[in-house]
Amino acid sequence: MTQTTTPTPFTVEDLKATMIECAGAAENVNLGDDISEIPFVDLGYDSLAVLEVTAKLQNHLGVVIPDDVVEQLPTPRALADYVNVRLAS
Amino acid sequence: MSTETSRRAVVTGLGIAAPNGLGIEEYWTATLAGQSGIREISRFDASGYPVRLAGQVSGFTAGEHVPSRLIPQTDHGTHLGLAAAAWALEDAGADPAAMPEYDMAVVTASSSGGTEFGQREIERLWSKGPSWVGAYQSIAWFYAATTGQISIRHGMRGPCGVICAEQAGGLDAAGQARQLIRSGTRLVVTGGTDASLCPYGLTAQYSNGRLSESTDPGSAYQPFGVGASGYVPGEGGAMLIVENAEDARARGARVYGEIAGYASTFDPRPGSGREPGLRRAMELALADAGLAAGDVDVIFADAAGVPELDLQEAAAIRAVFGPGRPPVTAPKTMTGRLYAGGAALDLAGALLAIRDGVIPPTTGVSELVPGCDIDLVRGAPREAALGTAMVVARGHGGFNAAVIVTNERSTR
Numbered sequence: 211m212t213q214t215t216t217p218t219p220f221t222v223e224d225l226k227a228t229m230i231e232c233a234g235a236a237e238n239v240n241l242g243d244d245i246s247e248i249p250f251v252d253l254g255y256d257s258l259a260v261l262e263v264t265a266k267l268q269n270h271l272g273v274v275i276p277d278d279v280v281e282q283l284p285t286p287r288a289l290a291d292y293v294n295v296r297l298a299s
Numbered sequence: 300m301s302t303e304t305s306r307r308a309v310v311t312g313l314g315i316a317a318p319n320g321l322g323i324e325e326y327w328t329a330t331l332a333g334q335s336g337i338r339e340i341s342r343f344d345a346s347g348y349p350v351r352l353a354g355q356v357s358g359f360t361a362g363e364h365v366p367s368r369l370i371p372q373t374d375h376g377t378h379l380g381l382a383a384a385a386w387a388l389e390d391a392g393a394d395p396a397a398m399p400e401y402d403m404a405v406v407t408a409s410s411s412g413g414t415e416f417g418q419r420e421i422e423r424l425w426s427k428g429p430s431w432v433g434a435y436q437s438i439a440w441f442y443a444a445t446t447g448q449i450s451i452r453h454g455m456r457g458p459c460g461v462i463c464a465e466q467a468g469g470l471d472a473a474g475q476a477r478q479l480i481r482s483g484t485r486l487v488v489t490g491g492t493d494a495s496l497c498p499y500g501l502t503a504q505y506s507n508g509r510l511s512e513s514t515d516p517g518s519a520y521q522p523f524g525v526g527a528s529g530y531v532p533g534e535g536g537a538m539l540i541v542e543n544a545e546d547a548r549a550r551g552a553r554v555y556g557e558i559a560g561y562a563s564t565f566d567p568r569p570g571s572g573r574e575p576g577l578r579r580a581m582e583l584a585l586a587d588a589g590l591a592a593g594d595v596d597v598i599f600a601d602a603a604g605v606p607e608l609d610l611q612e613a614a615a616i617r618a619v620f621g622p623g624r625p626p627v628t629a630p631k632t633m634t635g636r637l638y639a640g641g642a643a644l645d646l647a648g649a650l651l652a653i654r655d656g657v658i659p660p661t662t663g664v665s666e667l668v669p670g671c672d673i674d675l676v677r678g679a680p681r682e683a684a685l686g687t688a689m690v691v692a693r694g695h696g697g698f699n700a701a702v703i704v705t706n707e708r709s710t711r
Contacts, residue, residue, distance in 0.1 A: 234367035
């Protein structure tokens with residue numbers, strides 16, 4: 211087979227769905243807005259919530275996101291980009 | 300007079316999540332009408348279990364009462380607690396945002412912790428592996444989860460805590476709330492809402508040998524009755540807002556009553572032949588309130604539904620109060636025993652009884668066991684002028700507690 215397949219990119223919207231599934235939405239945050247560059251902590255997602263989200267992504271997408279890497283990914287955009295890199299490799 | 304004794308603890312708000320009613324008036328109307336919330340267990344498939352009946356809170360949808368953010372990270376029992384606490388604050392007309400956060404505290408009782416949550420996570424562990432166990436298991440299961448979540452939600456950073464004393468815990472928490480008020484805290488959320496109706500939770504409860512295996516909701520739980528065959532388990536409970544009387548008066552709050560007396564005791568070693576600690580708990584609570592036995596207008600009984608324990612309780616009541624009075628009732632026959640939520644709901648019921656001058660009935664008991672010669676209010680509510688009520692509770696493992704609530708109180 212010569213055909214190469216590009217994995218479907220993982221978007222911030224996909225991440226948003228996982229975030230809501232794992233940890234709900236904070237009362238004072240509108241997740242309908244563009245949240246890509248807003249730090250998780252400002253979205254009402256503490257470290258435990260982010261841990262829950264990354265665990266779910268690892269289980270469902272088969273990507274590895276080490277805990278020390280998670281600390282370096284403060285926003286939804288950063289986390290989604292990292293997942294995409296891992297999915298492509 | 301020292302500050303310690305001049306500060307009195309009064310109840311200004313109630314929040315109720317009971318098997319036979321959500322909210323104060325729904326619960327109270329059902330209770331006075333003798334409407335039971337005991338049904339066949341439907342929260343899970345209990346067809347293979349020896350216990351088939353329970354008091355389940357019906358009509359409660361977490362999404363309607365609990366912030367979305369908190370639902371996936373907390374157990375059903377905590378959902379009930381968060382809802383009841385918010386209702387109680389609303390009922391009290393208290394605005395936590397307007398009070399200094401270190402002047403408010405939360406002290407709840409918990410008997411099972413987040414059992415249903417834990418069951419779900421342990422099933423993931425078995426079936427899929429450790430990485431599928433949710434991070435929130437770390438905070439959802441434990442006894443202080445409800446206290447902690449209420450504290451965070453309402454910004455109450457004073458001396459919070461949780462008490463684990465099975466069915467007696469709701470009274471011990473109220474006693475602790477009173478202690479905090481005396482030592483300077485302005486407002487305390489207290490009470491309890493256990494929910495442990497899942498396979499793991501029911502199996503754990505079954506191990507005490509005291510659960511009714513009857514399949515007839517009308518007669519499964521009949522404390523002091525000739526057909527007593529154990530108790531029906533239930534879920535839910537109540538939250539109460541306790542405030543310093545002077546502060547409550549200053550803000551024009553409606554007062555349900557004062558926590559005027561409290562005591563707890565522990566049973567002697569099983570098999571010692573010594574008298575259980577229940578009578579002493581009642582006597583010590585009376586002494587603590589500065590009241591005589593004759594001042595008590597109604598007793599909300601522990602009502603184990605286990606013949607030996609019923610006889611012990613009837614004997615303790617007779618020893619303290621003499622024969623035939625005061626009237627005794629056990630509205631928990633309509634909810635089942637709610638563990639940490641049970642005595643909290645009884646406290647709420649006692650305050651509503653005082654408010655309305657009516658004693659709610661005990662249901663399901665047709666004939667009293669010989670030896671249980673108490674005036675058990677049965678069949679229909681009984682109107683009576685009520686100024687003082689005693690709530691009695693025993694927790695499996697040797698806990699006993701009694702609380703006295705009064706509608707008014709002269710200074711000590």
